[in-house]
Amino acid sequence: MTIAVEFSDTSRHFGSVKAVDGVDLQIEEGSFFAMLGPSGSGKTTCLRLISGFEQPTGGQIRIFGEDVSNTPPHLRNVNTVFQDYALFPHMSVRDNVAYGLMVKGMGKRERLSQAEEMLDLVKLGQFGDRKPSQLSGGQRQRVALARALVNKPRVLLLDEPLGALDLKLREAMQDELKALQHRLGLTFVFVTHDQHEALSMADSLAVFSDGKIAQIGTPAEVYDRPRTRFVADFVGSSNVLPPQLTQKLGGPAQWSSIRPEQIRLADAGPLFGPVTALRYLGAGTRVVIDAEGTQVAAFVPAGQPVPAEGSIAYLNFDAAALNVMEEK
Amino acid sequence: MTPSTATLPTRGIADRLTGLFWRRPGIFLLLLLLPPLLWLGVIYLGSLLALLLQSFYSIDEFSGMVRQELTLKTYGELLRPQNLDILIRTVVMAAAVTLACAAIAFPIAYYAARFAKGHWKAVFYLGVMLPLWSSYLVKVYAWKLILAKEGILSWAANATGTSFIIDGLLALPVIGSSSLSTSPLGTFMVFVYVWLPYMILPMQAALERVPTSMLEASADLGATRGQTFRTVILPLALPGVIAGSIFTFSLTLGDYIIPQIVGNSANFIGMAVYQLQGTAGNIPLAAAFAVVPILIMLVYLWLAKRAGAFDAL
Structure with missing residues (x-):
């Protein structure tokens, strides 16, 4: 068993605000890991610590054993699906997906064909020429997914990936994400405030409260045996x-x-x-x-x-x- | 409780008008748009057309009267060496001013859009807008004093032992002269100062519309800061840069005061128009000169559109 992401006594304080406070966490390679908690509980900051947009003020973060404290985001082999998708509006869907390959210097023909392949994977094969503004919310979400996955990240981070979708689409995407993760065997770490989403998708999850982890375990463990009143009340x-x-x-x-x-x-x-x-x-x-x-x-x-x-x-x-x- | 009627009685003319506008939203829209449409359509476009028409008339060399026959003779006069000189000098100056404004404005606008918060944002707006509150003429004359041979700039340069920089710049051919206030370099500096806010503000507005998550997404996908700047920030800010450059470019093209007060009295388009329609009474040639900046701006916009500058709008 390999540990993909490891937090050891990791903290991120903003002045007197302890957004993340002494978190210990191990995420197994190939698992679908959920960070669950109400807003302001530190789950998104933890995700940003992995992607490198925040730096810890205490403790370490290791990605596949390497200490990444001094590694800027663009040198981490980790990709994020942003909450608002953050697609580039001036590029076609295909160029968006190929962006990561382009900035790494891959030739045009090769990167566009890989982008096309990835668009097929998320069932948007015929949408490559469109602009992001011409797509629906669910389609944009898939583009964001394809744009991250095409780089073959070692860990894929998803920040409230389904938050902006309506209920029916959200349920369909839950199944699809799960299937995709299973097929690719990648480590997925996703942040959500929706306990149903966390319970139904994750292999294991961490419940966050006030910058600390209140409980870690499989969905069944957390659901059946909550350790604190907060977890009992928040999860289900x-x-x-x-x-x-x-x-x-x-x-x-x-x-x-x-x-x-x-x-x-x-x-x-x-x-x-x-x-x-x-x-x-x-x-x-x-x-x-x-x-x-x-x-x-x-x-x-x-x-x-x-x-x-x-x-x-x-x-x-x-x-x-x-x-x-x-x-x- | 007594049952009330489904509708309330109208309370006078205002309610009846509101009702009319509600049934026919088009009437309301028309009323709102009519004054500006009349202004733009009749007064503005009308005078532009009159100008265009004038430029196709010509002047009779003997009587000095305007001959009201359509001809291209006046446009031909634009190509005379002394007139062509004016056109080229003005366009080169406008382009140089625009480039300098863009280079100076970008870091300021970027800072204001991305980092300035609360008080610092207010300080930014105040700093950029404050010069616009004082008279244009006062600012230009102030600059004449600053740049003069006995002015504060050369005094400061003397005091710090850096006058060799000013001397070196003034020794340059074409842009140099005996002092900054009488050199084309001085004209350029004053132009840049006076038009800079018109570049900063649209640029800042455009940069503000680039969400932080987009910059993070670019870094997340492996782009260096330089790559993010070239492939994400610049294309997304381009409409703002173009908008700002339209201001600085066209304002420089049309200005006739600054080159009169600061510089070596070489003619610019604006000055030529001023002299031709005033003392010389050559309205057709003045009109032809005035059409040139309009044409240049049209070509510029067309090129910008073709280059995809407005794709991100």
């Missing part, structure tokens, strides 16, 4: 239970979390209280009860009876589903 909106409630449910006196879909309605159970909100979600209904002052949500699959608002409901779950967290 778990129920977060205070220590006294955890204790009452048979756990230690610590904070714990449990997912709505692991809770079922029952005739009797340890958690009960009046139903305060009902939200119909299509595949089921989200029922929220007030259990001793804590709002607890349960997911009732479609077809099962839903209690009326205001009535007392009992909730039950498997003891193993209760996730006790380390953080106080």
